[in-house]
Amino acid sequence: MNRIKTREIAVQLTYQMMINKEEPSEAIESFKEAFEGDITEIDDTYLNQVVNGVNEKKDQLDVIIEKYLVNWKLGRVSKVNLSILRVALYEILHFEDIPNKVAINEALEIAKKFSDEKSVSFINGVLDKALKDM
Numbered sequence: 001m002n003r004i005k006t007r008e009i010a011v012q013l014t015y016q017m018m019i020n021k022e023e024p025s026e027a028i029e030s031f032k033e034a035f036e037g038d039i040t041e042i043d044d045t046y047l048n049q050v051v052n053g054v055n056e057k058k059d060q061l062d063v064i065i066e067k068y069l070v071n072w073k074l075g076r077v078s079k080v081n082l083s084i085l086r087v088a089l090y091e092i093l094h095f096e097d098i099p100n101k102v103a104i105n106e107a108l109e110i111a112k113k114f115s116d117e118k119s120v121s122f123i124n125g126v127l128d129k130a131l132k133d134m
Contacts, residue, residue, distance in 0.1 A: 004106065006043040007087065010050040011110050015083040017055065024051045053094055054086045061086045061093075068129040081119050084110050088127055092134070100131055 013027045020027075028051055032039065054061065065085050066074045077085070088107035091098050104127045111120045 002041050003043050003046060004109075005041060006047050007050075007091075007106050008110055008113070009042065010047055010054075011080075011083045011087050011114070013047075013051050014054050014087055015079055017051075018079050018083065024048075024055045027051065049094075050087060050090060054090045057090060057093075058086065061089050064089055064130055065126060068126045068133075070125070078115070078119070080115050081111065081123060084115070084123055085126060088123075089130065092127075092131065104128070104131070 009031065013024075013031055016022065016031075017024065017027050022030075028048065035042075062074055065077070065082070069077070074082075084107050088103050091103040092100050095103075104124070107123055107127060108120050111123045115123075
């Protein structure tokens with residue numbers, strides 16, 4: 001099971017739920033129906049925990065994110081970056097088996113893939129400040 005790939009999918013589904021106003025179960029089901037490849041490579045338990053957890057704790061996660069935005073409002077953060085931040089913070093807060101540095105590094109790798117270079121620095125800054133306060 002590939003947690004790195006699954007984390008990437010969790011970010012994509014979190015983004016998809018924002019855009020399509022979907023529930024986690026709908027997003028996960030439509031992903032699985034459309035998935036091309038070996039579905040056994042996806043960590044199903046982790047995917048369900050993260051996507052459902054981010055959805056349930058969205059308001060709490062957004063309060064933390066907003067606290068560490070410098071001269072920004074939450075509404076100005078791109079949906080892609082917000083998805084990355086929510087997934088990373090959820091991991092930091094709720095997965096003791098994932099080291100915080102791993103959660104942050106993986107978030108930065110996902111940002112490099114789906115966002116731009118400025119976003120990588122932005123996400124790193126928010127997560128780093130949040131982590132120092134925890």
